[in-house]
Amino acid sequence: MFSKILVANRGEIALRIIRACKELGINTVAVFSKEDENSLPVHFADEAICIGPREPTKSYLNIPQIVSAAEVAGAEAIHPGYGFLAENEQFAEICRSSGINFIGPPHEVIKKLGNKVEARNILSKVGIPVIPGSKEVIKDKAEAKRAASHIGYPLVLKASLGGGGRGMRVVKEEKNLDLMFDLAQQEAKASFGEADLYIEKYLSKARHIEFQILADEYGNVFHFGERNCSIQRRYQKLIEESPSLALDGSLRKKMGDVAVKVAKILDYKGAGTVEFLLNDNRDFYFIEMNTRLQVEHPVTEMVTGKDLVKDQIRIAAGEELLYSQKDIKIQGFSMECRINAEDPDKNFTSSPGKITTFHLPGGPGVRVDTHIFNGCHVSPSYDSLLAKLITWGEDRNEAIVRMKRALEEFVIEGVKTTIPFHQMIIEDEHFIRGAFYIDFVEEKLRKKAGLEGKQ
DSSP states (O other), rough: SSSSSEEEEHHHHHHHHHHHHHHOOOEEEEEHHHHHTHHHHHHHEEEEEEEEESSGGGGGOOOOHHHHHHHHHTOOOOESSSSSTTTTTHHHHHHTTTTTTTTOOOHHHHHHHHHHHHHHHHHTTTOBBBOOOSOOBSSSHHHHHHHHHHOSHHHHHHHHHHHHOTOOEEEGGGGGHHHHHHHHHHHHHHHHHHHHHHHEOOTTTTTEEEEEEEOOOTSOOOEEEEEEEEEETTTEEEEEEEEEETOOOHHHHHEEEEEHHHHTTTTTEEEEEEEEEOTTTEEEEEEEOOOOOOOOTTHHHHHHOOHHHHHHHHHHTTTOOOOOOOGOOOOSSSEEEEESSGGGGGEEEEEEEEEOOEEEEEEOTTTEEEETTTTTTOTTTOOEEEEEEEESSHHHHHHHHHHHHHHHHHHHEOOOOOHHHHHHHOOOOHHHHTTOOOTHHHHHHHHHTTTOOOO
């Protein structure tokens, strides 16, 4: 096992990793920008090293600074968390060449899965169902129109090196293709440094179902059940839950087996998530595989009793997972609300500022992963996530009731938050019945704004 790990991230995920390391008896090194000098990860880590000013490109995305900090501190491994450098193949390779363990899959695997077109083609050749779409990168509008004529509308444009909903645009009619193509390319270029796109058929009334997997160096690959992540806005997940009402035991096993097969085909190591779209006919299609820890991993931890972060570290240290697939059982029901510093009444615009009042919810079945505290400053320079509110219940109804209570108890003043938005969603009769899809939030917001039926 490692004796010291550097945490190359900030906020709640940095704190989550530090906690896991403490329980494993591992010393931690926090890196921080000057703006995060008074943050909780800096306070609770064993050591802390400033790596630059607040701009992410000069701090949390500064590979030379982070690797130098690890070398100076004598860290044997680097945990990237999620976001920033978590899926950066260059960073993973530099860590390896510097003699530092990267807590994640090999850089070759990150590269392969980072190219969405290549990953789709590899998996479709071995019988993994993928959504109908282009087999090559689409370079310009002429190519896009030719591909669209074969695929058919509606369709979705996606960044070939993308993820997290960036560089994605739905095109419902041919007349909108040119504009959406330009917008998707611009966002792809800004987010990933490459403007290349590919096209997939757009599946309306589909559910976003993902399977958590862990894979060690000894050939063990296990899945930990599914998460339903269909409550989204602009492809950003807002509420996640496990298990999904849309799956029965047979379909869960079938999809879980495919998720494990995907990981084995790619010779995957570490924690990862295989993502699918599921339609009303119970047909499912591979979307992508995320090569990192997910924001919503606590939902799976709550229903399986497993600590995914500790197991992720154990795998990176060369240890074998000492359980089998049959040992992983889903108990009860869990859901997570992402609490962001955003104003739902102003198109979810960012709401930075100083937190003047802060009160955490509690009670049975409630977990909060957060890095904020009374008096802390919410920076406009970073992701707007303030906290992850997770509840568990014997069944879905109890998890919802506890979420309602917890949202009422959760007090954050000084900045606007998405708490009122979450309260609106979990009160909705369709949500309560489990009758929701990936376009559910957009439709609900359109109705609220009186735009139903308008494009």
